[in-house]
Amino acid sequence: MSTYPTTPSQTVGPYLHIGLPWPDGPYAVDEDVPGALWIRGTVHDGAGATVPDALVETWQADPEGRFDHPDDPRGARAHPGFRAFGRCPTDASGAYGIRTLKPGPVPGPHGDQAPHIDVSVFARGMLNRVVTRLYFPEEEAANAADPVLNGIGDPEARATLVARREEDGYRFDIRLQGEGETVFFDV
Amino acid sequence: MSTPPTPSDATRTPSGLHVPGYVRDPDTHPPLDYPEYGSTALRHPKRPLTLLPHMLTEITAPVLGQDRLGELDHDLTRQHEEEPQGQRIIVHGQVRDSDGRPVPHTLVEIWQANAGGRYRHTSDNWPAPLDPHFTGVGRALTDAEGHYRFVTIRPGAYPWRNHRNAWRPAHIHFSLFGRAFTQRLVTQMYFPDDPLFFQDPMWNSVPDPKARERMLASYDHDATEPEWALAYRWDVVLRGREQTPFESEEEILEDDE
Ligand SMILES: [Fe+2]
Numbered sequence: 001m002s003t004y005p006t007t008p009s010q011t012v013g014p015y016l017h018i019g020l021p022w023p024d025g026p027y028a029v030d031e032d033v034p035g036a037l038w039i040r041g042t043v044h045d046g047a048g049a050t051v052p053d054a055l056v057e058t059w060q061a062d063p064e065g066r067f068d069h070p071d072d073p074r075g076a077r078a079h080p081g082f083r084a085f086g087r088c089p090t091d092a093s094g095a096y097g098i099r100t101l102k103p104g105p106v107p108g109p110h111g112d113q114a115p116h117i118d119v120s121v122f123a124r125g126m127l128n129r130v131v132t133r134l135y136f137p138e139e140e141a142a143n144a145a146d147p148v149l150n151g152i153g154d155p156e157a158r159a160t161l162v163a164r165r166e167e168d169g170y171r172f173d174i175r176l177q178g179e180g181e182t183v184f185f186d187v
Numbered sequence: 188m189s190t191p192p193t194p195s196d197a198t199r200t201p202s203g204l205h206v207p208g209y210v211r212d213p214d215t216h217p218p219l220d221y222p223e224y225g226s227t228a229l230r231h232p233k234r235p236l237t238l239l240p241h242m243l244t245e246i247t248a249p250v251l252g253q254d255r256l257g258e259l260d261h262d263l264t265r266q267h268e269e270e271p272q273g274q275r276i277i278v279h280g281q282v283r284d285s286d287g288r289p290v291p292h293t294l295v296e297i298w299q300a301n302a303g304g305r306y307r308h309t310s311d312n313w314p315a316p317l318d319p320h321f322t323g324v325g326r327a328l329t330d331a332e333g334h335y336r337f338v339t340i341r342p343g344a345y346p347w348r349n350h351r352n353a354w355r356p357a358h359i360h361f362s363l364f365g366r367a368f369t370q371r372l373v374t375q376m377y378f379p380d381d382p383l384f385f386q387d388p389m390w391n392s393v394p395d396p397k398a399r400e401r402m403l404a405s406y407d408h409d410a411t412e413p414e415w416a417l418a419y420r421w422d423v424v425l426r427g428r429e430q431t432p433f434e435s436e437e438e439i440l441e442d443d444e
Binding site for chain 2: 003004005006007008009010011012013014015016017018019020022045046047049051057059060061067068069070071072073076083084085106107108109110111112113116118120122123124125126127128129130131133147148151152157176177178181182183184185186187
């Protein structure tokens with residue numbers, strides 16, 4: 001039973017850059033780990049302008065679909081050189097980049113979920129974070145069977161969650177509002 | 188290591204893995220669309236949020252340790268050669284979940300303005316002095332009982348351009364991880380008896396006045412240290428676990444194994 005009411009969220013405000021970025025934040029994986037790739041993107045607002053005062057965080061499974069966490073019933077398992085968590089503020093042009101590994105499929109209640117990365121966006125002008133998921137374009141069959149993607153009826157909306165392949169990784173742009181608005185989740 | 192405080196309530200079926208999720212608390216939080224805070228206008232989604240069931244990615248989070256912390260990260264008054272200007276204070280409290288369970292060994296990050304209300308940030312240019320002895324950034328891990336403690340100075344109020352004569356009440360920004368992606372929280376701690384709440388859209392964006400009070404620290408005379416520093420206590424409550432669905436199902440599973 002919930003006894004204690006929770007603490008409300010507040011915006012990160014305009015000065016998040018002094019408090020939240022870490023020097024190694026964008027590196028969810030050490031640089032020399034095989035398979036490391038970049039997730040890059042730009043955050044846009046409802047007028048199409050880039051958002052230079054946002055922070056993007058990522059959380060994901062390792063390439064075998066495992067988590068280094070005691071609540072994973074399969075047991076916590078660390079992947080060498082891999083933190084699984086990335087954090088990057090957007091720069092003056094609204095761009096972010098996270099160096100990471102591609103996750104493996106993760107078990108869900110009715111079969112595997114397609115490989116995915118949970119993404120949080122914090123910014124000035126946002127009283128709470130927004131949460132989205134990044135999926136991989138080459139995982140067509142797994143994506144077609146994914147329970148979360150399948151819960152989104154509109155194909156155009158669903159497409160906002162699928163990253164684009166680039167030479168050294170993937171591009172995942174985030175549109176907070178309006179045309180091409182990214183699908184955001186109630187977590 | 189002792190056993191984790193949360194038992195594994197996972198349910199395996201031939202087709203998959205069900206894990207208990209976290210309680211949703213929409214009534215606590217401000218809306219993303221809040222016209223009184225002008226900058227929300229172009230930064231809130233127009234499409235309704237899609238419900239995300241909690242699965243493994245959502246019930247886990249990075250386990251961050253002592254290696255993220257510098258020796259003096261918890262004491263914002265000792266990060267420079269001399270002490271910063273302003274009223275030295277202790278800010279401490281406990282991080283719990285909504286079942287009252289402490290959240291141990293979780294990273295708490297703070298950032299704040301100096302005593303004059305100015306941030307050490309390139310885009311904060313209002314005519315208040317910077318303090319060469321104050322950065323305004325702190326980090327700490329909660330202990331085994333979920334307690335955290337910072338030493339800092341009381342931040343000043345500062346003006347902004349949201350509305351005429353807009354001033355932010357004194358506050359400290361807090362960022363917390365908890366033990367699950369769903370528990371992630373960024374918020375602000377306020378001080379009691381601040382006269383600026385009535386015109387502050389951040390404070391007022393929280394719909395329930397009782398929930399606003401949960402962002403308020405209380406003066407703590409017991410933790411105040413004689414001839415040294417005033418103390419404020421601020422407890423943070425993160426979302427708790429949903430209840431185990433069916434006990435009988437668990438028993439069946441135990442029989443299988
Ligand atoms: Fe602030």
